[in-house]
Structures are given as structure tokens and as C-alpha cells.
Amino acid sequence: xxxxxxxxxxxxxxxxxxxxxxxxxxxxxxxxxxxxxxxxxxxxxxxxxxxxxxxxxxxxxxxxxxxxxxxxxxxxxxxxxxxxxxxxxxxxxxxxxxxxxxxxxxxxxxxxxxxxxxxxxxxxxxxxxxxxxxxxxxxxxxxxxxxxxxxxxxxxxxxxxxxxxxxxxxxxxxxxxxxxxxxxxxxxxxxxxxxxxxxxxxxxxxxxxxxxxxxxxxxxxxxxxxxxxxxxxxxxxxxxxxxxxxxxxxxxxxxxxxxxxxxxx
Amino acid sequence: xxxxxxxxxxxxxxxxxxxxxxxxxxxxxxxxxxxxxxxxxxxxxxxxxxxxxxxxxxxxxxxxxxxxxxxxxxxxxxxxxxxxxxxxxxxxxxxxxxxxxxxxxxxxxxxxxxxxxxxxxxxxxxxxxxxxxxxxxxxxxxxxxxxxx
Numbered sequence: 555x556x557x558x559x560x561x562x563x564x565x566x567x568x569x570x571x572x573x574x575x576x577x578x579x580x581x582x583x584x585x586x587x588x589x590x591x592x593x594x595x596x597x598x599x600x601x602x603x604x605x606x607x608x609x610x611x612x613x614x615x616x617x618x619x620x621x622x623x624x625x626x627x628x629x630x631x632x633x634x635x636x637x638x639x640x641x642x643x644x645x646x647x648x649x650x651x652x653x654x655x656x657x658x659x660x661x662x663x664x665x666x667x668x669x670x671x672x673x674x675x676x677x678x679x680x681x682x683x684x685x686x687x688x689x690x691x692x693x694x695x696x697x698x699x700x701x702x703x704x705x706x707x708x709x710x711x712x713x714x715x716x717x718x719x720x721x722x723x724x725x726x727x728x729x730x731x732x733x734x735x736x737x738x739x740x741x742x743x744x745x746x747x748x749x750x751x752x753x754x755x756x757x758x759x760x761x762x763x764x765x766x767x768x769x770x771x772x773x774x775x776x777x778x779x780x781x782x783x784x785x786x787x788x789x790x791x792x793x794x795x796x797x798x799x800x801x802x803x804x805x806x807x808x809x810x811x812x813x814x815x816x817x818x819x
Numbered sequence: 820x821x822x823x824x825x826x827x828x829x830x831x832x833x834x835x836x837x838x839x840x841x842x843x844x845x846x847x848x849x850x851x852x853x854x855x856x857x858x859x860x861x862x863x864x865x866x867x868x869x870x871x872x873x874x875x876x877x878x879x880x881x882x883x884x885x886x887x888x889x890x891x892x893x894x895x896x897x898x899x900x901x902x903x904x905x906x907x908x909x910x911x912x913x914x915x916x917x918x919x920x921x922x923x924x925x926x927x928x929x930x931x932x933x934x935x936x937x938x939x940x941x942x943x944x945x946x947x948x949x950x951x952x953x954x955x956x957x958x959x960x961x962x963x964x965x966x967x968x
Binding site: 556557558559560562582585586587588589590598600602625646649650651652653655656728729 | 820838860862866869872873875877878880883885943945946947948
């Protein structure tokens with residue numbers, strides 16, 4: 555990324571004004587992936603002075619400031635307590651701890667990285683995003699929105715629900731991006747999410763519908779896993795072929811369902 | 820642009836370009852213990868401690884360091900020397916290119932985790948690649964170092 559100016563606003567109003575001043579002004583998160591892009595930027599806006607780096611338990615939800623580092627999340631006991639701690643587990647699987655000290659949750663979300671290990675568990679949970687101008691929207695809606703007006707992500711809300719969770723990311727090495735990742739959760743209903751396909755994470759809605767309307771047994775779990783494999787669109791890239799990814803989806807969805815449904819066969 | 824920060828316990832005020840990464844700035848100031856490896860956040864040899872936490876300096880904008888406290892291996896000399904002795908004893912050392920970042924990461928781990936388990940140590944060191952010796956000798960040396968400290 556080629557940067558011309560750097561600004562460190564004192565509050566969100568100032569940051570938002572700066573953001574709108576030029577179409578080539580952008581907000582920086584932790585900056586861990588700045589070198590992945592060759593964009594030319596006029597002013598890079600650093601939010602570190604604004605204080606959005608706390609995790610606060612608000613009773614019915616957990617609030618995570620957009621500038622919270624991935625490392626803070628992975629160590630947070632309140633977050634570990636929900637859905638068998640899959641969000642912390644997913645964050646911990648991201649590269650080395652030195653990068654997780656730098657990368658922020660806001661940057662990870664606003665980057666909409668298709669290789670993300672973050673979106674997959676979050677989409678299987680109940681999560682909202684709070685923007686400075688647009689207000690609150692569900693994570694699912696944010697991911698579906700193709701083009702959004704310039705805005706600043708302020709915080710992430712994890713709505714507390716009692717439930718089980720499973721997450722698996724398949725990587726060739728710790729320091730690589732995922733070949734595929736999978737999250738399965740069970741509250742009153744089952745949710746199944748597949749990410750790094752290599753496109754953005756999506757829910758396997760047909761498989762969810764099937765497992766939520768059938769008696770739980772070995773046959774229904776295998777059938778749901780097969781449905782997930784068939785319904786999720788995958789692609790080829792340097793890490794794996796489409797066909798390999800499809801095979802992995804069936805395996806991990808099966809394992810995820812067995813785990814969250816406490817089905818041992 | 821001017822950036823004011825503390826480097827190895829001394830206040831510094833350096834002129835930096837908004838486009839400049841801290842690894843380049845440090846090396847331009849002859850602090851060559853901070854090594855250049857992949858230059859894309861993966862290998863860990865450029866690690867410095869920023870407010871006590873290991874970060875890859877190749878991906879930190881120098882201008883963003885205003886008010887921060889930075890340690891390179893020169894700032895933890897005694898601890899690094901003691902670790903180096905253990906590393907030598909365990910044959911966990913060859914080219915030495917990754918040693919400064921390893922010493923910094925172990926130093927940070929010691930501050931953060933009182934009694935790290937074997938798993939804590941392996942997890943903490945995931946971001947520090949070594950292509951000479953493998954990791955077993957390093958882990959043994961680090962365990963001995965932590966026990967003795």
C-alpha cells in the first residue's frame with residue numbers, strides 16, 4: 555500500500571470527517587495486512603487514540619471494540635464461555651501470536667478477507683456490528699452487502715446464547731491461510747457455516763434446514779453433511795482444488811454435527 | 820513527520836515517512852539485530868516488543884509508534900545472553916538469524932505467563948520460524964532457561 559499522509563484523530567467525528575474528505579482516505583486497523591494490497595492511499599486514518607480496544611461484558615451481550623487485538627480476544631474468559639469457545643479457538647488459529655498482537659478485530663472484519671477464520675465462527679453465532687453512521691446491522695447482512703457507504707466500524711456485539719459450538723480450520727501449516735474452515739453451532743437450532751471456500755464464509759442453509767427438521771441419528775447427520783457438500787459453492791486456488799474442498803466440507807460438517815448434537819453413533 | 824517513542828529505555832525522536840515501516844526505519848538507524856525475512860508478517864525474524872508485546876516490525880508503520888515503548892534485543896541484553904547460553908548448551912543454535920526475535924518472544928512470554936506449559940511455549944513460538952535446527956532443541960533450552968530464571 556502506498557500512503558501519502560497519516561492522521562490520528564481524537565474522536566470518531568473527526569475520523570469520519572477525514573474519511574469523507576477524499577475517496578482515497580481509508581481507516582487502518584492493526585495494519586497486519588497492509589502489504590497484501592497495492593492500493594494508493596491519500597490519508598491513512600489510525601483509530602488507536604480513540605479507545606475502541608476494550609472487551610466489555612454488558613450482561614446480555616459482549617461488546618468488543620473495533621480496535622481490540624485478536625490476541626485480546628483469544629485470551630478473554632467471557633468470550634471463551636460461549637459456544638464452547640469457538641471464537642477464541644478460531645482467532646488463536648490465525649498465524650503467529652506476534653501478528654495477533656497487531657491485527658484488530660475491526661480490520662479483520664472491514665477487510666472482508668475471503669480467507670478469514672473470523673467470519674466463519676461469528677456467522678454461526680449471533681453477532682451484530684455497530685457502525686458510526688449506519689448504526690447496527692447483523693454480520694450476515696454486512697457480508698451480503700456488496701457496496702457499503704464509507705463508514706467506521708465501532709464495535710462488535712456478541713449476543714449471549716447458551717449453546718454448543720464446533721470449529722475447524724484446515725491449514726497446511728500454522729502460518730498459512732485456510733484451505734477450508736467450518737463452524738457448527740447448536741442453540742435452539744443448528745447453524746452450519748463454511749468459509750475460505752476460497753470465497754467469503756456462507757451458511758449451509760439447506761443442510762441446516764434438513765438437520766433442524768429431522769430426527770438426529772447417524773443417517774440424518776450423514777445426509778446433512780452430504781447436503782452441505784453439494785450446496786456450498788467452492789473454487790480452485792493455489793491451496794486446494796474445488797473437489798478437495800467439497801470432500802473436506804462433508805467430513806467437517808459431519809464431525810461438527812456429531813459434536814454439537816452430542817451424537818456418538 | 821516526527822515520531823516520539825522510547826527505544827530500549829531511551830527517548831527517541833525520529834523523522835519518518837508516512838509510508839515507512841518500522842523494520843526499515845530501525846535498520847536505517849543501524850539497528851540490524853532486527854532482521855528482514857519474509858517482509859510479509861509470516862516469519863517473525865523482524866519481531867520487536869511494542870509496549871511489551873511481540874509484533875512484526877515489517878508491518879508496523881513507523882509513524883504509528885508515537886508514545887510507544889519499543890524493545891529490541893539490545894534492550895534485554897542480560898536475558899538474551901542467558902537464553903543464548905542455554906541455546907548453545909542444547910545445540911539449538913546454528914546461523915543465529917532468528918535468535919534476536921526468539922529471545923524477545925521468550926522474554927515477552929516470561930512476562931505474560933508465570934509458569935508456561937510445553938503447549939504454551941509451542942503456541943507462543945508459532946510465529947518464529949527457524950530453518951536451521953528444528954524446534955526441539957529450542958524448546959528444551961527455553962524450558963531450562965525459564966526454570967532457572
